[in-house]
Amino acid sequence: MMNITTNLDDVEFIESQIMSDPAASYWLKEQIKESSNRDILDVLNDVDILRSILALRHEAIKTARG
Numbered sequence: 001m002m003n004i005t006t007n008l009d010d011v012e013f014i015e016s017q018i019m020s021d022p023a024a025s026y027w028l029k030e031q032i033k034e035s036s037n038r039d040i041l042d043v044l045n046d047v048d049i050l051r052s053i054l055a056l057r058h059e060a061i062k063t064a065r066g
Helices: 008-020 026-035 040-065
Strands: none
Touching: 008 026
C-alpha cells in the first residue's frame, strides 16, 4: 500500500482504489462505505473490539487444533 498519510484527499484516493479493486472483498468495501456515514471514533472503537474478538477466536482455534 502507499505511504501512510493524514491528508484527507490521499485517504479518499486510497479508499477509491480499494472500492474499484476487484480483488478487494465485498465485506471490506461495505465497511469503507458504511463507515463514512459514522463517527470515526465510534468506527475505530468497533474495529478495535472486532480485532480483539477475532484474535481470541484465532487463538482458540489454534488451541483446539493442538
